[in-house]
Amino acid sequence: MSETPLVDELEKGPWPSFVKEIKKTAENMEKRAAQGMDIKLPKTARALLKQLEISYKDKKTHWKHGGIVSVVGYGGGVIGRYSDLGDKIPEIEHFHTMRINMPTGWFYTTKALRGLCDVWEKWGSGLTNMHGSTGDIIFLGTRSEYLQPCFEDLGNLEIPFDLGGSGSAIRTPSACMGPALCEFACYDTLDLCYELTMTFQNELHRPMYPYKFKFKCSGCPNDCVAAKARADFAIIGNWKDEIKVDQEAVKEYAKWMDIENEVVKLCPTKAISWNGRELKIDAKNCVHCMHCINKMPKALKPGDERGATILIGGKAPFVEGAVIGWVMIPFIEIKKPYEEIKEIATRTLEWWDEEGKFRERLAELIWRKGVREYLKVIGKDVDVRIVKAPRNNPFMFFKKEELRPSPYIEELKKRGMF
């Protein structure tokens, strides 16, 4: 009779099973420890299964609030976690996770991965998440005393790995695969993401801000890393000029594709026309939604005047409500060494650090202070493209300099009100 009948149910079925992964880890760790390998926590994976079984029975979590744990010199990168069943299952009393900064775009050599596995076999539970939702490699479960040696071993690997961000810090930036594999990329997402990661190493490892802050880089409006919805600073590839059309390739598609119904009619602004021989796109009306390009990747390409749109403030509902990022910079060139974008990011962070209240995300600060003020901070002019439509109320603020001289103004001044 199995000790874990409920979670065992999740070994069944065609989809790969996380329970099998936990059991496989437990069996291998126990076996290899018995063979004399230096494995500090051979029983932790098995213990996790036991605790999970109890959660499945009780229908609740058995993890307690984490305390603050980290490695020397850093303030984050580790999520502290303790079990409330520590007296019953001592192997799981501590179960901290380490966030390891993944290579940008989640590309790996097997050598890099094997190095990670060796370190985690020695110092941890042997369980991972590939990857956490921010993008880090998650090392799932170790004890406080092993955090430091594990971190040092990671740093001493032939291909060394560093911790990612956690807490009120810059979180590990992430990027779509961009130019590495995708023909739609309007800028080098991997390089920019790597550069931002390296520029803000201090801010990533040492929580110092009102709350968390996320950068995410997608190469085109398809936004494969979902930056618009979950990054405070989303850098979305975009272009300004006409979509490039290869008419011969369009004709190839036309042999079997219903271009009229699947492309022309689905263009949100009806910017496309097709007469059976030639596809025309009205560049003035195209809103860069990507639909036609997605449909005909052999025939259509983003234009040549490429860069990015910056959306600011994307976040989940906590605390004041969910936000999809607001367009604050409709277009910016993204060229090495990325001085302009780094400058804007730095000014944004400094302003938020200065003005933000405890647990106030950037969107909430902009909401409190006003878009005008934020634009001033980053030194950008207003642009009609940052709104869907102008405001629908007349409750505008006017600056003194905007008013005409008048006796009324004189009176205000005389009374010390102006």
Add this chain to the structure above:
Amino acid sequence: MVKTDFGPPKYDTMLHPIIKRNYGKWKYHEVIRPGVIKRVAESGDVIYVVRFGTPRLLSIYTIRELCDIADKYSDGYLRWTSRNNVEFFLTDEKKIDALIKEVKKRVGFPCGGTWDAVTGKYGLSNIVHTQGWVHCHTPAIDASGIVKSIMDELYEYFVDHKLPAMCRISLACCANMCGAVHASDIAIVGIHRTPPLPDDDMVRRTCEIPSTVAACPTGALKPDMKAKTIKVDVEKCMYCGNCYTMCPGMPLFDPENDGAAILVGGKISDARRPPELSKVVVPWVPNEPPRWPTLVKYIKQILEAWASNARKHERLIEWIDRIGWERFFEITGLEFTEHLIDDYRITPYFYGELRTSVQFRW
């Protein structure tokens, strides 16, 4: 000396030589079958990207096996996607079948998770999810177990291209929504339904009372200075758990009343229609471990109602827009209840006029 602040390995040291050689010079791609994307470069080089679904929670022993496979088939290179799939890079089309067989046999991962916008045939990608009972202290539901149960039921949609459009499913185990499920076609969110039950002793020992009180979005908390604890106005509490995040003395777990809400109709890409937030269509489903049959049934019901009624390229929200919410509830068989009417008065209409899409004209 312990090294610090050296950052991740540089991406260009992790790229397959074909990818490196054609970096930024890809010409087009073709999805040649579910799970296999052929990428052709301007140079004429070709690489086949073969995608497999994973349970996200992986054993180091599985990762080592994936490495063995990558050494054998893809010159020692592999990659993960933003939705927890793993990809191998092949230069020889003839080896694809053997790779798929070997992955299936050694680690049990299915090939799929792709879609082909060109022909308008879409597969379901993996469900992005959070920690649940495996690691977090605030979940109202488990994560991995629910995802496993749903994907078992929707398996055929992962390994094949049978859907009319893209459909993103995401799960977060509490309202913190790590992983941002709030803009998914179908989202599952763990919710509590009971106000916190202050543990006065714990509050006294571990909490900063003013910041906990201030953390409540609805103003439901008041400091009780005399007793040095916190009082809850249960009429105002909407069970978000923010106070518990701030203070371990404010637990709000009730196994019989915690559960999941289901949201639909969010999207992130700008294709055709701007990004949009998901909306609640099922207020609460109980926790039913180990397989959550009621929740799984609802998800399948929604997905299949959409899949059999939507037109080509019509994502869930686009379909709903065409047929109307009245018809959505009729066709899916879901009940429209009073809980689905927004009465969270604190929700600020965050700058309703600001543009939340890259759709604009030059």
